[in-house]
Amino acid sequence: MLEKHRRWMNPAAFALLLVALAFAAASCGGDDDGDGGDEATQIEGLGSTLDEIKEKARQEGRVNLVVWAGYADKSWADQFAADTGCQVNTKDGASSDDMIDLISTGEYDGVSASGNATVRLMERGDVAPVDTDLIPNYADVQEGIKNQSYNSKDGQPYGVPHGRGPNLLVFRTDVVPPATNSWDVIWDKADPYKGKLSIYDDSIFIADAAVYLKATQPDLNITNPYELDDKQFNAAVDLLEQQAPKVGEYWPGDVAKQVQSFTNKDSVVGTTWPYQVNLLQSAKPPVPVKAVKPKEGTTGWSDTWMIYSKAKHPNCMYLWMDYIISPSAQAKVAEFFGEAPVNLGACDLTKDKSHCDNFHAADESWWKDVYYWTTPTKDCGDDRGEVCKTQEDWKAAWTEIRG
Amino acid sequence: MGRRLSGFLFRHPRVRLGALLAAPLGWLVVVYLGSLFVLLLAAFWQTDEFTSEIVHTFTLDNFRTLFERDVYREVAWRTISMAALVTLADAVLAFPIAFYMARVASPRVRSLLVVAVVMPLWASYLVKAYAWRTMLATGGVLDWLLGPLGLSGPGYSMVGLWLVFTYLWLPFMILPLYVGLERIPESVFEASADLGARSFRTFSRIVLPLALPALVAGSIFTFSLTLGDYIAPGLITSEQFIGTVIYSIRGQALPLAAAYTFVPIAVMVVYLLLARRLGAFESL
DSSP: OHHHHHHSOOHHHHHHHHHHHHHHHHHHHHHHHHSSSOTTSOOTTOOSSHHHHHHHHHHHOEEEEEEOTTTTOHHHHHHHHHHHSOEEEEEEOSSHHHHHHHHTTTOOSEEEEOHHHHHHHHHHTOEEOOOGGGOGGGGGBOGGGTTOTTTEETTEEOSEEEEEEEOEEEEETTTSOTTOOSGGGTTTTOGGGTTOEEEEOSGGGHHHHHHHHHHHOGGGOOSOTTOOOHHHHHHHHHHHHHHGGGEEEEEOSOHHHHHHHHHHTSOOEEEEOHHHHHHHHTSSSOOOEEEEOOTTOEEEEEEEEEEETTOSSHHHHHHHHHHHTSHHHHHHHHHHHTOBOSBGGGGGTSSSTTHHHHTTTTOGGGGGGEEEOOOOOSSOSSTTOSOSOOHHHHHHHHHHHHO | OHHHHHHHHHHOHHHHHHHHHHHHHHIIIIIIIHHHHHHHHHTTOEEOTTTOOEEOOOOOHHHHHHHHOHHHHHHHHHHHHHHHHHHHHHHHHHHHHHHIIIIISOHHHHHHHHHHHHGGGGSOHHHHHHHHHHHHSTTSHHHHHHGGGTOOOOOSSHHHHHHHHHHHHHHHHHHHHHHHHHHSOHHHHHHHHHTTOOHHHHIIIIIHHHHHHHHHHHHHHHHHHHHHOOHHHHHHOSOOOHHHHHHHHTTTOHHHHHHHHHHHHHHHHHHHHHHHHTTGGGGO
């Protein structure tokens, strides 16, 4: 009996512990509520002139970035460090959700966010508006990319554009006919490649199904792949569920995983970023892959460098935002990742002089059927009203598609 | 000052004990249990539909979602089955190895084997998982080995993942078993032989019952490690497991992810209670 009593904690002590924990949790919660909201405030510690920023940046000595893999590669980040004295530390984000998660930890100064993160970041107050007067290179950014809904709020820019690119159809030319020019090889005609499809593992991929349906099932009347009502959304989810058993691998933003699979022929067709295509084609020996923007159009991204509203190294971050849109950095970024620069001054500096033409940097008509990632909201943005599926619905559906 | 303090502590053993335990106990309660508690509490919050920020309003919706949507039950079931199969495979593989180490091998061979079993734990988990990814690839080592027999490797499938898990957690089964088997006194083997029991009977009536607590202790590791893992499933298969679901929804729906953690916690509580009844904690 005595033995038994000693084994367990005194009930009173246990209750006390629970109460103490509840108090601790409640006070934590209280703190959270106080933050956010006042996003218009100036970032603390930021210099008021460019010279002052440069001087303060030398004292800060570093900048911590959340990036898409390859966005702050040494081949241009080292130059930045040498110029400004700011060491660049990076953390790769796997998806837009992941990036929001990372930036809200408060450990980072800035983020290269895609459209399905930027709107939420602005709304949450995690990122601050930028004073473009302090970013001289901003004047040279293509006008068509400035002040879009995904990089500004109420006419006030929140960050600088990084570059834009399409999500491509990639396939091994020794397995899939090289003339392939349609997404049907991963949807309706995917059977020959069963178990060898490589699909991006994020709910935003539902939009890729919608892009295909938009072209192949006009009676669904899909106008925008991110503004899907019940019927359209269900059609896209059905398509994805038919596809799921044929998928060999979902790659969760893990670039190395996809590259390895295509190298081993474990994947032969799928969706990709131009970055992996570069890696595959420049491997030794080169992997026989080809990537195209299929005739149905595609999803894509137009990314924005944003500054965390309570950045610890705001001056370095401002200099980074200026540097990354300079012609020389843009040339390296665009070629390295395989995307279109936003500063056309870069076009004369790329190693491959036809890079800007190949990636249609100045050809707006080419981008017409590239639907940049954005956050799905209830408001359909047209006369259907507030009947569209929210990103919460998208996420829940994605978990079920994956099974 | 120092002398007076030590005198005071000598006369007041309770204060002494309190001062000694304050730091580790504070760590355990505040940092460990506290964060766990905050995590579990999050299961009852909501998220803002648009910004996916947490809204501190009490709700049971997350649990309702878990019950109503089949996918969460299927994933939980898949994870638990995998954990059970891995535990079974590890037990079957580990028993002869541990028995040989504990009862048969010479002291020299025994220490060599202990080193060999522990050695893989010195390598990073990630390195081993990626190595298996390469081995399981089409045309990889396994395909090459099985090719002459007209077979092919399991590839990136559930069987492949089962192999990887079994490999990864095997040492965690061998070590407790080895210790448990070593503790069995030599005399019971002799008594068994004197009474005319053959080796199979000795094994089933003497060794297995006496080693059972150690086996259960080892299974706690293999079972819980499989239950919680999210990296190997993501690398080797495209199937979802509890860990990978939590990982992928945590950004958007932290409360739902927190609610889902109740499932493995509940499973482990039941498992540990069973293990306690079987006496596993005495052989840890």
